[in-house]
Amino acid sequence: MQKNHRPISPHIQIYKWQLTSVMSILHRMTGVFLCSLVLVLVAWLVSLRNPEAFECFKNIVHHPLTQIYLVGIIFSLFYHLSNGIRHLLWDMGYGLDLKTTYLSGWLVLSVTLLATIFYVLLFIE
Amino acid sequence: MKQEKTMKSLVSSAKYLGSAHSGLHHWLSQRLSALFLVPLIFWFLWQLPFIVRADQKDSLVWLASPVNMGGLFLLTSVFLYHGSLGLQVILEDYVAHKGLRFLSIIAVQFAAICFWMTSIVMILFLAFGLPSSNVSSY
Numbered sequence: 001m002q003k004n005h006r007p008i009s010p011h012i013q014i015y016k017w018q019l020t021s022v023m024s025i026l027h028r029m030t031g032v033f034l035c036s037l038v039l040v041l042v043a044w045l046v047s048l049r050n051p052e053a054f055e056c057f058k059n060i061v062h063h064p065l066t067q068i069y070l071v072g073i074i075f076s077l078f079y080h081l082s083n084g085i086r087h088l089l090w091d092m093g094y095g096l097d098l099k100t101t102y103l104s105g106w107l108v109l110s111v112t113l114l115a116t117i118f119y120v121l122l123f124i125e
Numbered sequence: 126m127k128q129e130k131t132m133k134s135l136v137s138s139a140k141y142l143g144s145a146h147s148g149l150h151h152w153l154s155q156r157l158s159a160l161f162l163v164p165l166i167f168w169f170l171w172q173l174p175f176i177v178r179a180d181q182k183d184s185l186v187w188l189a190s191p192v193n194m195g196g197l198f199l200l201t202s203v204f205l206y207h208g209s210l211g212l213q214v215i216l217e218d219y220v221a222h223k224g225l226r227f228l229s230i231i232a233v234q235f236a237a238i239c240f241w242m243t244s245i246v247m248i249l250f251l252a253f254g255l256p257s258s259n260v261s262s263y
Contacts, residue, residue, distance in 0.1 A: 028215055035208045038240050041201065045247035048188070054181040061177075081166055084159050091156060122174050 019105045027083050030076035037073055071120055078115040082108045151210065158207040165200045172196075189252045201244045209237040 015021070047057035060066055086104050089095055095104055131138070172193070179187060187193050212233045220226040 028211075031208070031211045032215065035212065038201075038205060038208070038244070042240060042243050042247070045244055045251065048181060048184055048247075048251050051181050054184075077166065077170075081163065085163070088156060088159060119170065123177060 019102060023083060023105050023108070027080065027087070030080045030083075033076050034073065034080055071116075074119055075112065075116045078119070079108070079112045082111045082115075151213075155207065155210045155214075158203050158210065161203050162200075162207055165196065165203060168196055169200055185251060185254075188248065194248060194252045197248055198245065201248075202241060205237045205241045209233055 043057060043060075047053040061070070086095070086108055089104075095101060172187075176184065176187060188197070213230050216226055216229050216233065220229055
């Protein structure tokens with residue numbers, strides 16, 4: 001078969017950035033990122049076997065880099081949760097017109113930002 | 126087109142393998158697990174501030190409560206199921222090489238089962254472990 005060198009769609013570089021497309025890819029990216037949370041869960045459960053391991057786990061969790069990761073997880077969790085509910089409503093046939101889609105999109109982003117800020121504040125001593 | 130020498134009927138070669146007829150099941154499973162995750166995530170977000178402040182002993186006491194143990198059991202199971210379904214869709218969309226796509230999906234499912242087994246065994250092991258949780262190692 002002859003190799004096809006013609007341009008392949010979609011041409012991501014020439015597409016205009018839109019709220020809908022950015023939120024769609026962000027849903028997938030946060031979903032993939034959230035999967036890593038299972039590693040933290042398993043590490044926590046395994047560390048509970050003895051006090052030294054638990055101390056080690058706590059030290060890792062309190063490391064600044066881990067803290068940044070965890071804030072990212074909280075953000076992703078709220079984003080994936082609220083945008084997921086938006087997706088479920090679409091699947092049931094609600095809010096599919098352009099105006100409502102943009103409105104719910106901005107709503108999801110606002111809820112995510114506010115919820116992330118307030119929830120992270122709960123953990124600051 | 127030249128007719129190949131084969132036992133395959135013309136209709137069957139035109140249709141090739143066709144649909145696996147499991148697409149709807151996958152679609153529905155992903156949505157139902159998402160719906161199930163909503164209350165579980167709210168429960169988790171409510172419990173997390175207590176968990177992060179707990180020491181090892183308090184954490185074991187928390188885990189030994191039937192409600193918390195059951196909640197974590199369900200959350201882990203549905204989380205991993207929903208996650209592996211989601212990763213499968215992403216791999217199907219972006220991995221162009223057929224063999225690599227198949228292998229990566231199998232790897233994701235294998236990893237999900239391993240993580241599920243590890244977390245469930247650990248939850249049961251810790252919750253039904255020695256009643257005195259001040260024992261240094263068991």
